[in-house]
Amino acid sequence: MHSEPPGTSTGSLTEQNSAQKLVVASCNIEGVKGNAPYLQDLMKISDIICIQEHWLWDFEKVDIEKFLGEWDYFIRCVDLLYPAAKFERGRGYGGTAIIWNKQIQPSVKTLDDGSERILALEINCKPHPLCIINVYMPTAGYSDSTSQYKASLDLSDVIISKYRDTHSVFISGDLNATLLDDRNLSQDKLMKAFVKENELSVHSTGSHMTYQHGSGKSQIDYFLCTNHALIANFMLLDDVCSNTSTHTGIKCDILLDHNLKISTEVKVKRFRSQWDKCDTHRYKKCISDRVETPVIITPSDIDREVKHIHDVCLAAERASVPKKLVKLHGPKWKASPKIRQILSDRKRVYRQWITVGRPGPEHPLSILKTNLKYDLRREQRKERASERIGFYEEVMAQQNSANFYRLINRNNKSSRSTVALLEKGHHVTKSDEQCRSFAAFYEDLAIPSDNSEFDSDYQNRLAYDLDLIRKIVSDTDDVLPIITPVEVACAIKMLHNKKAKDEFGIVSEHIKTAGEAILQPIASIFTSIMHLKHVPSDFKSGILHPIHKKGKDPANVTNYRGITVTSILGKIFEHVILKQIEESLPLNQSTLQFGFTKGISPLMAALIVSETISEYVKNNRPIYMSFLDSQKAFDVVAHTSMKCKLFHQGINQHIWNVIDNLYTSLSSKVLWKGNVSSKFSILQGVRQGGILSTGLYKTYINDLLLELQKSHTGTYIGSTYTGSPTVADDLTLLGESDIDSQNALDIAYRYANRERYIIHPEKSVMLRKFIPRNYTENLSSWKLGDSELSIATQTTHLGLIRSVSDDTQANIYERISCARRTFYGLTSTGLHGSNGLQPSTSYRIYSLYVLPKLLYGLETFVLLRKHIDALETYHLSALRIIQSLPQRCAKCAVYLLLGARPIEAELHSRTLTFLGNIIRSNNPTLLNILTRQLSVKSHSSKSWVVYVRDILLRYNLQGIEDLLVNIPSRDSWKASVSDAINTYWNKKLKEECSTKSTLLYLYRDALCIGSIHPLWFTVDSNIRDTRRAITKARFLTGTYMVQSKLSRFNQNTVDPTCQLCQSSVENYQHVLLECGALLTYRKEYLCELSRVMTYHFGKGMWENLSKDVIMDIIMDVTRANVVHSMQLNTEQCTYIERISRYLCYRVHSGRIFLLEKVSRGKRGPSGS
Structure with a gap:
């Protein structure tokens, strides 16, 4: 059977014999980007489409959104499990996807089962849900194809077995095997046995073929199901003229007993x-x-x-x-006029071909029809490549930082939002219902809850105190602020x-x-x-935006942070108030509070944890670390308590009166996907996003930190208390014994009950670190009230891993893994080899996005050589990929061509900058620790302070003692650190350059950290010029392989003579200036160089230059300019650099072409 032409059916859901008809299509599309018109034609006649071979990498899978419009998708890519940044962006392959009309969104649920070849989703219909499985089975012909095929069948069998008792199972896809009787290859036999064992009903095209390939035809695309009556109106879509795949699509109707939930959102x-x-x-x-x-x-x-x-x-x-x-x-993607013209021509030829009776492949109309198919696919690929190159060139040409960030972020951003929320076991898919779900959740959160553990007497006293305070401030003598x-x-x-x-x-x-x-x-x-x-x-109301917490289940409303957008005028008013009272919020703030405080960063809390661990391990003493998770801390702040604590800070009583009024009769509305909920009252909590919120929360929680310190429970470094480093609501308790730790937990628990918030016992954990063998514990468990605290071996705190073993090593592995994922995710922006962005732009992206991920938090650790080497290996690898330089390229050249620092220099820069921040913070705890460790620790100590002191000595910078007396400004210290580190590493890398014979032509005196070599910064904003520069970079770094190098570095005997002219040893000078076989390839560019030099220096100058000088001009014009005193200006140097790029690339291309001819000649005409 044949389908109706696209456009005659909308594919919308219609009733048939009092059942719901769901139209499903399946096709091996052989590239979504290269077959987009066909995909959009299928969308006109279907409700669900199963796609095989979408050919998208994981880093670019969001690109499918450009073609879908009001459709949603579920996609997996071949690099799902093993992503790795590639030397060049290769053409995609494989992959599966299911897309569906958003009208049926309320009934769709994606399933976790399967792999990159097999994925499944559930259609929630009655009496039995429908499980749709999309498969792309492995092809035959490879050494392990049979074993891979069996593995895919086994996985499919597991999914069928899991759902067949509760669901109607429907399987579609490219089986890469036929179920026809006339073929019985190994994969055919396996598939036939699989169908028989699972008692699957087969729906196929009869004798019609679904795959047209070079050696013939076959039928390998099928629909299978566990219920034969489920499928009706099977069709072969062989007359859709926009299809450029070698596979023909198939379509059928799935008949359902009851209507599906349909979305009617406008x-x-x-x-x-x-x-x-x-x-x-x-x-x-x-x-x-x-x-x-x-x-x-x-x-x-x-x-x-x-x-x-x-x-x-x-x-x-x-x-x-x-x-x-x-x-x-x-859809964002629209067919261009040229593609529309080819589609029109193809439809016209197709109708003529039908009219004359579908003639064979030798007929002119058949040939023309095939050629138009290839033209259509070619044009789509050209346009996609042109679009990608255009994006790269726009990024490379972008000087404005804001636009640069916008381009990078836009290219990596998905427009998809939450598919479904789970509420009381039911999926909520309509956006207005989701909005109401969020509103109900946040309204419930805004109402103080009752808990038998809460101290009601304390709250009653606070209510009485608040009434007294209001009477006091009503007759205040404080000056009224103007x-x-x-x-x-x-x-x-x-x-x-x-x-x-x-x-x-x-x-x-x-x-x-x-x-x-x-x-x-x-x-x-x-x-x-x-x-x-x-x-x-107006100042008291706000719009609450639920923001998904990264890494959490998006179906759960509790995994959304409620950020409130308040009135703009209200924000200005709060800023004015904050300026007047910020010195008093809180007046006696604990020195262990490192959140929301000017000049203080969360990493300072992490440093205190690390230094305390180091101190206790050095003294052979145990340390107990409790990481407490306060449940919705900002959202459950008791207003009565907060106002009383604020009054006791001694702020202007008129301002206190205004804040009291501001936090009375608060309200919010939830905004979700364009829907706004009804207004609800806020009876507790400080708004996340509010200007005063951070100061008010610190005031609210400050008494706990002071109480912990006064109780003397917890760790000390010398006489300095370090037992409760805190970042806003993120509280860490460091205990020096099991009982000491339990006492601190009791204090935190009692405070939480007084202030009416809950410490989550399941999310809070304890780490017992370095328990000596001769140490006897008095407790076997630790409790928060009646709940036992879980004992962990590893947890994440402030973005850093804390472990019972080596924290530093665990964080090094995690940082490298995070950087690698970030690098890979940026591949779609062109952050890869010779077919991506120019290296200078790629390095800019790497520095802004990847390097911070790689080094985050490592400035708080004492790093050993093995840690730095592990980071250096990744850093160097990334810089080589960016410049398309091989592994054998000298390290110093990899760094200096980009003006990049070694990772050790980057670490030291961050560490010393962090030291400056600590000294300027005026935090007594940190400064006391610095002073104490300086005075008592030896040079062999593993203290962070000693580690930093050694770094300062290495770069001849002021010692910590001097810095504490003469505190430098932020900018001056940063400049001093940068200058000292750059000077040190410039000298070291240049000395290394002088020892490398491969860097003969690289003028090291012009190389400098922070300055990109002209080889890269003169590259034009296009991919072709980037490729030319990469070729020249190989010559410049001595990694371009010629016969003399092969002879020198090969274990076997290799003739160093040029294989093209057979006249002399093939070295760089021979290739670029002497080889007669390459004369036609270099002549144009050498003539242009001659013209430029003659114009600048006069006639006869070029002819008198030695070949060594000409090589210097070609390889590195900065060397020629200085060593040979040519006094060329910047514009002339840039032009010569550009000519030399063309020369190197043209000679390289010609040499490869001629060597291939020589190689074919040696093999003979038959290739034998």
Whole structure:
């Protein structure tokens, strides 16, 4: 049977005999990018499509979204299990995917079963769910193809066995075996036995073939199912003219007993204001014409004036800011005019071919039809390659940092959102229902919960205290703060651009663009808030955005962090308040709080943990580390307690009154996929995203840290307490004995019960590190209340691994693995070899995205030579890949051509910068540890302080003692460190260069860390010039293989004579200047060099140059310019560099071509 032409059926779900019809198609597409029109034609007549051989790598799988529009997908790639950054971006192969119309999204669930060849999804229908399995079986002809085929059959058998009792199982795909009786190859026999054993019903094309290949035809694409009555209307899609695959698609209807859940969501067009194209003069005029200093007498006047400013800003935006449509309907990819013309011609020829009776392959129409098929595929591949190259060139040409980041991030970003939420065992797929689910979750979280362990008496006392405090501040003698326009202007500068709109449609650009005209009205409103003690209701409401926590199950609403976008004017007001009280939040902050504090970083807490471990291990003492996880810490802050603690900080009582008012009658709405929930009250918690939230939370939790320190439970370095390093709500308890550790846990547990929050007993863990053999423990378990704390051997804290064994080694492995994954993920941006970005741009991406991942947190560890070597191996490998240099290339050249530092230099730079941050932090705990360790530790100590002191000595920098007395500024210290490290490594790498015979032509005096060699920075923004430069880099680094090198480094006897001219030894000079066989390839470029030099120095100059000097000019013009005193300017050097690239590449190409001819001549005409 044959299908209807695309377009005659919409593929939408329709009822048939009171059953639901689900249209399923299957095709081996042989490349999604090269067969996109065919895929989109199948989407017109289907509800689900099973795809084999999409030919996408894992790093580019999101590219499939360009072709799908209002369809979703489930995809696996061949490099699913073993990703590795490649020397060059190769053509993709294999892979499977299932795509479906989003109308049936409520009924679809992807399954974890399968592999990169087999994937499955579930259609939730009654009475039995449907399990669809898409398979792409291994091809025959390889040494292990039979064993791979058996393994795939075994995996398929496992999936069928798992679901057949509860589901109707439907299998589609390319089986790479036939079920026809007239063929019985090994894979055919295996598949026939598999079908028989699993009692599968076969739906095929009868005698029609589904695969047309060079040596004939075969039938290998099938639908199989466990229920024969499930399938109807099987069709062979052999008349879809857009298909360029050698496989013919198949289609069928799956009949269901009950209707599926269908999504009826209406897509809304989304627009974005283009503030960079704003008519600023017109905008400011609109503001100044309608805004004036308000007269405010009553609280309602404040609300009115705030609304007026919102209205004026929105009106000014409508008048002066253009908008851009950012969400289009349908697929992003559209067929080009040329592709549409080929498709039209192919359809016309196909109709003529049908009219004359489907003639054989020798008929002119058959030949023309085939040629048009190849033309269509060729044109699609050309356009995809052109699109990719265009993207690379745009990135390479981009000078603006913001646009550079935008291009990189856009190319790696998927537009997919959460597929389904799991609520009470049921999947919620409609976005409005999901929005309500989130709202119910966050509303429940915002209401204080009852727990029998909570201290209700304490809360009652706090409620009484709060009433007293309110009476006290009502008659306060404190000075009433007057908010000035200057303060408002400073607060406005703190706002970030390009952020989400608030509830009223206002963004920071509205206020920033308004200029000075809006400052006085806002200042008057803020002063009135202070005077009347009334915070407008607009400041108390917000839009809550659920943000998925990376690595957590997206189907669970608890794995979303609620980030609240509050009123922009409210943010400005909070910034003004924060500026006035930030010195008091909290007034006596614990020195072990390393979160949300100016000049302090979380890694300082990690350093205290590492240094404490080192101290206790050195003294042969055990250490017990408890990592506590507070459940939804920010969301359950008790307002009563927080306000009382804030009052006791001694802040201005008028400001306290305003904050009290601000945290009374709070409300939020959830925004999810364009849906907004009903408003709900916030009765506890500080808003994540709020300006005051961090300071308020630190005030709330500070008493716990002080209580722990006063109790003397925990570890010490000398007399300095280190027992509770904390980052915001991330609390670590370090105990020096089992009982000591339990006492600290008891204090933390009691505090949590008083303050009405829960420490999660399952997510909190303890590590027992370095327990001496002669040490006797008094406890066998540790508890949080009645719950036993789990004992772990490894956990992650502040992004770093903490282990019972070697923390440093575990983190080195993890950092390298993380960097490798990041590098691989950036392959789609062109971060690979000779067919990607130019090396200077690739190195920029590597430095910005990969290097920070590789080195994160390692500045807090004492690294041994083995650790640095492991990092160096990866770093060097990555830089070689970026420059397409072989493994044999000298290390010093790999670094200096890019101006890159060795990994040891990068580590030392980060470590010394971190030291400067510690010294400037004025944190007593850190400074006491520095001073103490300096005075008592020997040079052989494993203390971090001694390790850093040795690094300072290595680079002849000031000692820690001097730095503590004369504290350098951030910029001056960073510059001093950078200069010292670069000077040291420049000298070391250049000395290494001088010892390498392969770097004869590389002028080392022009090489410098931080400066890219002209070989790379003069490369044009296109792939061809990058390839030319890579070829020259091989010559320059001595890694281009010629006969003399083969003779020198080969164990066997190799003749060094040139194989092309047989006249002399083949070295670089011979190849580039002397070989007669290559004369035609180099003549044009040598003539151009002669012309340039003659123009600059006069006639006769070029002819008088020795070949050694000419080689210097060709290989490294900087050497010729200095050594031979040619005094060429930058523009001339750049031009000569460009000519030399062309020369090296052209000679290389010609040499390869001629050597291949020589090789064929030796083999003889038959190749024997």
